[in-house]
Amino acid sequence: MLEALKPYKEKLPKKILAELDEKLEKISSQTRQKKIIEAVYEQYNNAKVEAGESVGLVSAESIGEPGTQMTLNTFHFAGVSEMNVTVGLPRIIEILDGRVNPKTPMMEIYLNKPFNKGEDIKKLALAIKETKLVDVTKEFQVNIVESVIEIVLDKEKMKELAITDNTVIKGLTKNLKGFAIKHKGNVIMLKYRGKEEAINEIYKAKEAIKTVFVKGIKGIKQVLPVKRGEEFIIVTAGSNFKDILELEEVDETRTVTNNIDEVGSVLGIEAARQTIINEVNKVIENQGLNVDSRHVMLVADTMCVAGELKGITRYGVVNEKASVLARASFETPIKHIINAALVGEVDYLTSVVENVMLNQPVPVGTGLPGLVTKIK
Amino acid sequence: MTDVYVNGRFTGTVEDGREFVNNARSERRRGNLTDNANLYYNELSDEVFVECGRGRARRPLIVVKDGQSSLTEQQIKQLEKNEIGWNDLVKQGTIEYLDAAEEENTLVAFFDHELTPEHTHLEIMPLTMLGLTTALVPYGNFNQSTRLNAGSKNQKQALGFYAANFSLRMDMDVNLLQYSQKPIVNTIMHEISDYDKHPAGQNIVVAIMSYEGYNMEDAIILNRGSVDRGLGRSTYFRPAIAEELRYAGGLVDEVCVPDKEVKGYKAERDYRFLEEDGIISPESAVAEGDVIIGKTSPPRFLSSLDEYNLAAATRRESSVAMRHGEEGIVDFVLITENEEGNKLIQVRIRDQRIPEIGDKFTSRHGQKGVVGLIVNEEDMPFSSSGIKPDIIFSPHGIPSRMTISHLIELVGGKVGALAGRYINGTTFDAENIDDLRKELVSLGFAENCTETLFNGHTGEMFTARIFVGNMYYMKLKHMVANKIHSRARGPIQLLTRQPTEGRAKEGGLRLGEMEKDTFVAHGASLLLKERFDSDKTIVPVCEECGLIAIHDEFKNKSYCPICGDNVEITNIEMSYAFKLMLDEFKSLGIYTKLQLKYKY
Structure with a gap:
């Protein structure tokens, strides 16, 4: 590090220090170097948020106001029918509420070197897609007299999806109890083994086996190979981050999902924080609005500080507030007041809402500094 | 089948x-x-x-x-x-x-x-596709349908000669336009609906130009000379009603000049217009607070017998007085009986309304606007023949709204006024515009209806020729006099001690949740506190138990109802709403203890 930079080691962030270090090397004059560093330090201090600035409220308003201009409802994904994405206000609400199951989970799967060229990408995509029994059958028949369910397999579809009869039978044995499985040509016969006259049971079983998992990765409802730049990626509807990352063809460094909770449990809270920021920014950009990313970052931070994902709801972030009055002024006041009364909670009046209620100066801005001397 | x-x-x-x-x-x-x-x-x-x-x-x-x-x-x-x-x-x-x-x-x-x-x-007839009021818009086929809608909606709010027997009626909250005229440019619907029997506007001269920026955003400029000569004058009638109600126990309201002993007696001055029978005399000019009908009622609660005997002595004042901010002249007094046979007194108060800044006017084409400035006649632009417009209408209202009929009516009105005839402007069946323009030339004016105007202040000629014509204008019932509202001090609510809400109750304008946020965002903490001071109270608090103590004004001593005299009691400033909340908690059995400490 340059000699002139040393006194600023603690005063400037690492990134700025590194940049200065690199750029200043070309300048030989010590005095000029010093001048530049001083100017940078001043600029850096000017850019800092002042103490007492109500950043949270400004963030809330800065995201909330453009939110009023957002379109409601979902848009259809370009090109493919039946594949739509939640965008606009509903998506923002979904993200900020910290919902575990988003309405339209999606993944963008990046692939490793040989696979991202586009050859056999369709095959790979279909291998990922969750296939249920109903997808590879022509018809289900119930023979009441013999208590048998006949499943007529669709050989063409099976060939397309590279599924053999055995995989189907394997899937059935795993998920079905109380039936004897017989296989004949493209027909699978399931004979009920229990007591006779159990028509109800058989009909129930007939409905149940339709959703028997045959092949692929659970939760991936649709796949769509897309060319992104030079390479091919797979966009999916439905998400199963953990299982997808385990595939050897998948580039686990770039593959993403929009399910924040999943990111949190697979990659950790920091990744979840970044996903919140990315997803919110995606919506804001999509709507042609302009919100400073730092507002979104602040929201993402508050959602993640606890080490687990917390939504901005009465069960999440708001529940963590220290003040009873602040919690009560949000939702379900009676619940909070009763609980506070039961344990004798103390409200130290440290934030805004409580002080507005009591008609005291709020501890932000000009209300923050106090006198050191006691007046008697 | x-x-x-x-x-x-x-x-x-x-x-x-x-x-x-x-x-x-x-x-x-x-x-x-x-x-x-x-x-x-x-x-x-x-x-x-x-x-x-x-x-x-x-x-x-x-x-x-x-x-x-x-x-x-x-x-x-x-x-x-x-x-x-x-x-x-x-x-x-x-x-x-x-x-x-x-x-x-x-x-x-x-x-x-x-x-x-x-x-x-x-x-x-093609006109049958339109409703009654929409058919009253001349040259409507030159307009967007939305403008026709707006035009007919506006006409419904216009002041006019609403009933020939108005002087005998006791209508609530009605307006009457003075000097109402039938339109020069009319439609067949005017004839069908006997519009000349109940007209609702006036034919005036309109110039389409800007004037010192006072007709921005749909505002219009009025000529003070025209206003002085009676343009847009209207009368506003409002009745005051009182009834001699009968109560249980044979008690009855009494219309009279209230006795000074009556509970709730106002200032003596407020009763000065009342005649012996307790009713105001006609043609007296009344203002805010003046009593119109003097009335006393029996006391509200008659539970104990002793009070019953004293009932006559403790009657309650229940006169009808002029509302806050209203004035007028007593027009008509009616004494009659209602269905129940109770004595009923109705007094009609009239108030002349001369156009002022903020009153709403409209043409028949959805081109409504509010008066932005009333200009002295000598400052109005004038033509070489000495014509000064009554209204200056902003040209910016035309392109985006595309109300071509507005412009055509100006041409038609001008021809009609000059030639001394009515112009048929029935939608789909009107007089040809080209013919009107030719006629305008024969009458000595420019074919495009423009005139050279001169600046009213300097006398200089305007470079641009100004579109001047005659058209039918209406005054709408929305007048500032009925809407103006301000408050510095005023009534408060009993429960919360916060200001009342609404103009009728002389209420405050709420600084709401989102407005509060702007103060917080600016960090204007002390300003925010001051804004919310409307219900601040000083409450003595016992430092021992943290409950609200009692201050005895007679002994000038504070004491705690629980801990007694020998405790530290401090006066604390808080919002009354919070004190109320503490009381409500107490009623729920929740002990809210206030812990006091020095803030600094």
């Missing part, structure tokens, strides 16, 4: 739906079936719908037979001689009313010469 539904309910089947419907219709035209019934045959579903319920919008059309209008020359002659009328035509089956469903089975021609054998009906 065709299913038949009557008023939406399945009733039976017929052999051939189309034939059935045709027969039923000709029976209806012959008068054998009520003309309230409408029949509709749906070819796709092969169903017949018969509707005769109420609430269907229907419109009249001339019946066409074999490509020939069933309205004969003979009938027209009879109509002209007034031998037959509309109802006769309906009875004869010449005109029939169709609802939305039956219209699906028809082919309607607009004009006589368009008729072919396929046509089933003929429009009486």
